[in-house]
Amino acid sequence: MTDFLRIAATLFVAISPAAAAVAAANVPARLAPRVVVLGAAVAAAAYVAAALGADLLLDAVDIEPETFRVSAGLVMAVGGLFAVWTGGAGHAGSWEDRWTALFPLALPVLVSPAGLAATISHSADGDTGAVIGAAMIVVALAAAAVLARFGRFGAAADGIARVSGALLVVFAGAMIVDGVRAV
Amino acid sequence: MVGAVLLRGSFMAPQFCPALDAEGALGAARLAAAWIENNQLADGTYVYEYRLEDNADLGGYNVVRHAGVTMSLFQLAAGGDLSVLPAADRGLGWMNRNLYRNSGWVALQNPADGGVQLGSSALMLAGVMQRRFATGDTRYDELARSLARGLLALQLPDGAFLNRWNTAANSPVPGERSKYATGEAFWALTLMHRAFPGEGWDRPARLTADYLALHRDDVEQQKYPPWADQWAAYGLGEMATWPLEEHQVEYARRLAERFGLLVRVESQRRDNRLSKLIHGRQARAAGMGTWVEGLTSLHRLAAIDPRMSDLEGKIAERVACGAGMLAARQYTPADASEFEDPVSVEGAWFTEGITRMDDQQHALSGLLFSAPIIQGVKPE
Numbered sequence: 378m379t380d381f382l383r384i385a386a387t388l389f390v391a392i393s394p395a396a397a398a399v400a401a402a403n404v405p406a407r408l409a410p411r412v413v414v415l416g417a418a419v420a421a422a423a424y425v426a427a428a429l430g431a432d433l434l435l436d437a438v439d440i441e442p443e444t445f446r447v448s449a450g451l452v453m454a455v456g457g458l459f460a461v462w463t464g465g466a467g468h469a470g471s472w473e474d475r476w477t478a479l480f481p482l483a484l485p486v487l488v489s490p491a492g493l494a495a496t497i498s499h500s501a502d503g504d505t506g507a508v509i510g511a512a513m514i515v516v517a518l519a520a521a522a523v524l525a526r527f528g529r530f531g532a533a534a535d536g537i538a539r540v541s542g543a544l545l546v547v548f549a550g551a552m553i554v555d556g557v558r559a560v
Numbered sequence: 561m562v563g564a565v566l567l568r569g570s571f572m573a574p575q576f577c578p579a580l581d582a583e584g585a586l587g588a589a590r591l592a593a594a595w596i597e598n599n600q601l602a603d604g605t606y607v608y609e610y611r612l613e614d615n616a617d618l619g620g621y622n623v624v625r626h627a628g629v630t631m632s633l634f635q636l637a638a639g640g641d642l643s644v645l646p647a648a649d650r651g652l653g654w655m656n657r658n659l660y661r662n663s664g665w666v667a668l669q670n671p672a673d674g675g676v677q678l679g680s681s682a683l684m685l686a687g688v689m690q691r692r693f694a695t696g697d698t699r700y701d702e703l704a705r706s707l708a709r710g711l712l713a714l715q716l717p718d719g720a721f722l723n724r725w726n727t728a729a730n731s732p733v734p735g736e737r738s739k740y741a742t743g744e745a746f747w748a749l750t751l752m753h754r755a756f757p758g759e760g761w762d763r764p765a766r767l768t769a770d771y772l773a774l775h776r777d778d779v780e781q782q783k784y785p786p787w788a789d790q791w792a793a794y795g796l797g798e799m800a801t802w803p804l805e806e807h808q809v810e811y812a813r814r815l816a817e818r819f820g821l822l823v824r825v826e827s828q829r830r831d832n833r834l835s836k837l838i839h840g841r842q843a844r845a846a847g848m849g850t851w852v853e854g855l856t857s858l859h860r861l862a863a864i865d866p867r868m869s870d871l872e873g874k875i876a877e878r879v880a881c882g883a884g885m886l887a888a889r890q891y892t893p894a895d896a897s898e899f900e901d902p903v904s905v906e907g908a909w910f911t912e913g914i915t916r917m918d919d920q921q922h923a924l925s926g927l928l929f930s931a932p933i934i935q936g937v938k939p940e
Contacts, residue, residue, distance in 0.1 A: 438568075438572070438574060439575050441575055443820070444824050445572065448572045452563070557821060559820065560816050560817050560819075560821075560871055560875055
């Protein structure tokens with residue numbers, strides 16, 4: 378597996394378009410496309426900022442990338458277990474607000490702690506370009522999933538979200554082991 | 561938010577690597593050597609343990625550690641500081657007066673109980689080798705060969721070593737291995753090959769390298785493999801130009817990962833109760849020094865062997881971090897002046913108020929070999 382595919386797979390289960398779709402199922406009426414696009418743009422910007430600022434951030438908090446990998450794995454594992462448990466993406470409450478694009482769509486549905494942790498960790502390991510590329514693709518997929526409103530296919534989305542959560546736990550475990558085993 | 565705070569307090573606690581330049585590292589190594597010299601007794605032995613609180617020499621002795629401390633002085637001499645030779649030679653003299661002689665080989669014997677332990681002879685041999693590298697003096701060459709043959713008397717067909725020789729039965733004590741001594745013997749044999757390349761000392765060394773790389777952790781039931789064996793790392797570093805076989809490189813990489821993790825975790829520890837509770841007590845210098853020693857040897861390997869080259873930069877970072885922590889925790893002359901007997905304090909490292917002679921040994925060696933890495937000098 379190439380680095381890009383590995384990172385894309387990690388971000389796919391960490392951001393989890395299916396979980397975003399499940400969370401968006403609580404919206405009483407279809408979200409306006411411009412709201413979804415705006416939310417996705419904010420999320421994309423957050424991931425780009427996290428990727429570009431990863432080294433600065435870790436320097437500021439005096440953490441080596443290898444050590445952060447372990448912490449990122451823990452955050453991802455918690456996110457994965459949450460997804461397995463709920464099938465959703467970190468927000469089960471109301472979507473009735475004028476700032477819906479920002480909250481809850483961008484944060485925490487599209488910008489999840491697990492997604493951010495994975496982004497920072499991979500970027501700090503020197504894969505910034507691949508991280509940004511993969512994050513853009515996955516955020517776009519998640520936005521499309523939110524926009525699609527699966528309706529009667531909601532149960533399928535829920536199942537995929539839980540499977541994604543389980544995969545996230547596996548990826549998180551690998552990341553923790555990798556961090557522990559790094560020089 | 562709660563999760564972030566918990567993480568920051570535990571796995572993501574800030575890492576602190578005090579800055580240290582090459583000159584500082586060498587200065588700290590020399591200061592450690594000065595403690596060893598100043599705390600050497602007339603017969604060539606050293607103060608074994610000293611307690612700061614009541615200025616007490618706690619007595620006790622360990623022959624393996626005597627050989628190790630003396631060897632570290634010879635390492636410093638081989639590094640260019642010949643001023644430590646008189647003290648090192650006194651330490652060697654004590655060992656020469658306590659040799660056990662068998663047919664064709666000798667070993668260092670504990671004068672207190674008559675025990676003959678592999679590690680004592682291995683580190684004595686390593687010290688004799690370092691002395692040769694430091695001075696070019698060949699007067700101990702026959703002693704070195706006899707000691708090396710003594711090591712081989714304890715080597716098993718699979719490359720492992722037994723830990724003791726039973727002088728009464730005139731045979732090895734079966735079944736007892738040491739997680740330290742096998743690596744010590746391995747390294748000593750690689751040094752023998754450097755000094756006497758045509759004499760075949762590389763064959764038993766390679767056999768032990770295979771045992772360490774492939775079997776030791778299973779056979780000796782290491783709970784968290786690989787055992788962080790800096791002596792094995794010394795030996796592998798010595799073998800860098802032989803060169804290593806693939807599985808030995810794989811083992812060297814795993815060792816580097818283990819030492820790197822240990823340094824990273826240590827850099828998150830602080831000398832306060834909360835940190836002790838969450839991260840455990842700060843490592844003693846005898847422990848941290850071994851990690852830096854191991855990393856410096858593996859850095860040499862990484863700089864020479866292209867199969868390890870991807871680790872060179874990271875290993876150098878960890879070396880600098882470990883050496884920086886060592887230097888920062890050493891008692892300087894200014895610190896020592898506040899105590900009743902500054903000579904027993906300056907240059908030493910204390911853990912819970914006590915220093916043991918091998919704290920200075922391992923820290924000295926680690927700091928000595930970290931200096932060129934910090935300076936960016938490529939190993940030969």
